[in-house]
Amino acid sequence: MATLKIGIIGAGRIGKIHADNLLRHPNAEVVAVSDLFAGPELEAWAAARGIGLLTKESADLIHHPDIDAVFICSSTDTHVPLIKQAAQAGKHIFCEKPISMEIERTEEALEAVRKAGVKLQVGFNRRFDHNFKRVKEHVESGTIGVPHIVKITSRDPSPPPEAYIRTSGGLFMDMAIHDFDMARFLSGSEVVEVFAQGGVLVDPVFAECGDIDTAVITLKFANGAFGVIDNSRKAAYGYDQRVEVFGSKGAVAAANDFPNSAVVSTEAGISSDKPLHFFLERYAQAYEDEARQFIDSLANGTPVPVDGEDGLQAERIALAAKWSFRLNRVVKLDEIAELRSLQAN
Amino acid sequence: MATLKIGIIGAGRIGKIHADNLLRHPNAEVVAVSDLFAGPELEAWAAARGIGLLTKESADLIHHPDIDAVFICSSTDTHVPLIKQAAQAGKHIFCEKPISMEIERTEEALEAVRKAGVKLQVGFNRRFDHNFKRVKEHVESGTIGVPHIVKITSRDPSPPPEAYIRTSGGLFMDMAIHDFDMARFLSGSEVVEVFAQGGVLVDPVFAECGDIDTAVITLKFANGAFGVIDNSRKAAYGYDQRVEVFGSKGAVAAANDFPNSAVVSTEAGISSDKPLHFFLERYAQAYEDEARQFIDSLANGTPVPVDGEDGLQAERIALAAKWSFRLNRVVKLDEIAELRSLQAN
Amino acid sequence: MATLKIGIIGAGRIGKIHADNLLRHPNAEVVAVSDLFAGPELEAWAAARGIGLLTKESADLIHHPDIDAVFICSSTDTHVPLIKQAAQAGKHIFCEKPISMEIERTEEALEAVRKAGVKLQVGFNRRFDHNFKRVKEHVESGTIGVPHIVKITSRDPSPPPEAYIRTSGGLFMDMAIHDFDMARFLSGSEVVEVFAQGGVLVDPVFAECGDIDTAVITLKFANGAFGVIDNSRKAAYGYDQRVEVFGSKGAVAAANDFPNSAVVSTEAGISSDKPLHFFLERYAQAYEDEARQFIDSLANGTPVPVDGEDGLQAERIALAAKWSFRLNRVVKLDEIAELRSLQAN
């Protein structure tokens, strides 16, 4: 297998994680990194990893003749233009979620990808989680029969900073979008209806930003199954990421991961440690695996495991959820265009 | 404490359970039982328990001068008339759920109870379950802070017979009504909005009966919290009864009960036995405790732990859920009267 | 099935438990109770249960013409004479463990039982525990193949009073004797060698009484398997009763029982309640089941589930353990007679 040369656009937390994971891949080489805030700190970081090119310009990577693929880890508003440019330059693309917060723009990006014939993988890392993968395997192998109800609990340990909230796209597009993808992944079916409830129960800052911090979302799938998602921006006991699929022959459920299995029994009761802190800990292996599979897909000419259509569908569900919450009614996925035109007027 | 003399109306499965539990209570004496189908078998049953009077006529109990209280365990359609008669006769009343399937009739019954100044307890036995009681204690003591999300999983091991389905009042009124009461119990707040989804995924017989077998219901509480209930008439692995309350300081969750704690580890994996089979096993102690507390309330002059208002509220939520499912939209609890009048036209 | 008439000798805690359990049995009637300390309190207790005869004299029961069987629940030193008298009087016998603290005397009692042709059941209640029974079933059905290692954890929540310790016969004869029986029960084999270590780690009062409070005992079974028992008179977190059988095809383990399944997750960690407090709570059902099966054995003419030989073997292991601890060496079960004669000299 030839070594693939990778450029990473955006060297924030997630960009650095991808870089380190790629460095461990026998067939990938990180040859360049671009970041708007490239400076001495990033230079040291790149040097320690033997990354030859550090630049402020993403174009330097996109038009670099040696680069086979780019990882787009910059802010969400840059995703669509960068995807278009990269596609036109013939580079394969790994893009963090969401592709964009406007479905039309996401569709434009996907169109550019299709035209260019490059590959695009979207960063729904949770599909690669050891627990959720195992749940999916059981669903696919028929262990639990036909799925009837998909339940997803997805709660963060603590809210992001206000600055993040303001540009996040809101709970549905920023946080629940992972769960929408998980719902499609686990049910093996498309969402046709959404009902979203929510409120500000954690911190008034969310209200000030026009956002919510708590939500309960129900889904109806094309295959007749139902979905339930509950979200909170603050679980005092830490990152809470569980799923359950209930079907005609049984159920399969995945619990949280914990830093250790030690259980203490004293006069005060039985106790153990909280779950792994947050997504970096819980999904460390999943991040590595999604990057590895992207590289392998390029090397082997096989389809990427999460493609642009997966990105688009999750965005459509998120949009329907926003409308449902706003209107306090069920929203069908095929109403989205109409609702948007209504809004425009 | 003086011994209270009890009459049991309806000696089906649940009536017999109450009888046996009352026989164990030091201050209760079951002096009479009425059942439409009283015959040799019931006579033997009553004789073995030293129950002096067995009759086909509930009136024999209601007007029996020695009887202090009646347990109404006959079919749902008899509840309201029997409550009214018993109240007028000055008897205290324990009535199985639901009081009726029409809110106006339930209100009539409650009015009769109020006028007579007798006590009425409704058979929401799950409030007395050791697990759910402990969850409630943690919610009340503030362990988990302010409740944000109440989650209830409530699935039966297998569907009831068709004859039962036809007169059950439907999934919302027959099965989910327990969960509606649990939602009020755990949240400590009233439900203000309901959204109910559902379908026939288990057995077409439900469709033939105009019923559903699978449902996902979301609730909005007056205190701003949310609720999620999922129901199925058939969990292949047995009776699935779990709750979780998530709040500002954490969460408390109760799992199923199991017949034993044995865990087998072999080359095939790790395995253990299914949950306790069904409500008779899971809630055996809860049935005993609700009867005991009813007797104690009468003896001590304290309020009953689950009163007529609790019965009424659960029925109102069930009704809202039925409307929500029918209309595929959110229904507010205070819309019920209006929706009924619309229907009438 | 005819009703069996039962007399209970010794109305302490355990005698009362047996009485209440027998009262629930459809084919048993407790007609008489004897207790050295019979007085107004016991009279009230007996009256409330409809027990016609309360006496200070066990002979009144043993020679009562209507009584079919006696439950010997008096102090251990009375067991052998009472068994002999009851056997000679043709009464079936349920006797609490141990039969005696001297093997020769136990053998005398068994000989009397054999001669009289009556039945004798010994109170090893743990064999009837829902968890341990399930483990045994898996062992017997071959789920785990041939047993290699039997592990028993058996720890009390707190030490008994000093007065009890002084006459208890010591940790091996009083406490571990249950575990010796469990080891035989689970392994399906006889113990051939014992090595017992122990010390006073909990409370110096044990040393003052010539006893120990902590022990680790290993066993070798005739079938080649090994056993490990660990005992403590004080587990701060409550009654700890677990077993594990490891074999050629896997392992089966039973955990503790808990008062509820509620799990609390907060910033401080994950926590739940301690196990059921002590033997009365943990083995409540087992006590009922052993009495029921004794009655059923009498009624049906089938063998009792735990017989005199089981009582004797457990005492022999306990004696070997005492010697092993004293000599700090392995003791073979067939050395016991010799060691006792050595001691006599």
Add this chain to the structure above:
Amino acid sequence: MATLKIGIIGAGRIGKIHADNLLRHPNAEVVAVSDLFAGPELEAWAAARGIGLLTKESADLIHHPDIDAVFICSSTDTHVPLIKQAAQAGKHIFCEKPISMEIERTEEALEAVRKAGVKLQVGFNRRFDHNFKRVKEHVESGTIGVPHIVKITSRDPSPPPEAYIRTSGGLFMDMAIHDFDMARFLSGSEVVEVFAQGGVLVDPVFAECGDIDTAVITLKFANGAFGVIDNSRKAAYGYDQRVEVFGSKGAVAAANDFPNSAVVSTEAGISSDKPLHFFLERYAQAYEDEARQFIDSLANGTPVPVDGEDGLQAERIALAAKWSFRLNRVVKLDEIAELRSLQAN
């Protein structure tokens, strides 16, 4: 922190693991590897990692002027001479367990290390396991009070090949030695007495090799606590590595690690996957952490976390266990010298 240059002696499975872990350490550089069987395959392996020197001669590493420390991962019989040579050459040493199978030879090696003033860490990787570390923390912080009983379950998924068994040193020296170290680690005390039972229950090949495959070992610690270890060469359900420390204020226990948390509930029962397969999977992070801490100790001039004395003590316990098993009696640790001289005669 300057980069430390490392040479690895023995590029078998464990040597390669250390190499890869060191490659991830920011302050370590693997500059040379020696292996008796160095050939094209190892050359490719070394080249892919940028390791400049591959040789058949360990002396090339030991006398290499640039090398700061060596990892001795060759067969056990080479450990002592290599430690001596490396110490004399002034290299720090990480040595796999056991140092040797003869205490006098281990003492010679330690003496050489002391004289040379170099550091020696022994590969008791389990001390670095996330679960056992957490147990140790609770013991040290006093959560469970004074330790009374240390229980260790340590079972392999399947026996090693016969060739390995023949030179392994036997179950006590090869397998249980890890548990002896764990017992010292968790109890915080030295072992003073050992009683070891064992047999061939898994595979007659062990008998043919003069070894056993199943053992139950009890320990007495200097601080009065007791220890219990059970070992098997074959747990059908996989690698079983659990510990429990019971003390005056409670207990802390660590369970196995699993590849995922998925639980399946069907009509057949509740099931989940087996534990992580074997030591490479279970202790992957522990291997990385022990290497990291060794490097950090060298870099920071702090003591190594597991030193030669730890290696020696575990070997002494293993030796006592061998004697105990052979003699079927308790062996005191200070009897070892005498027993060896007896044997010599």
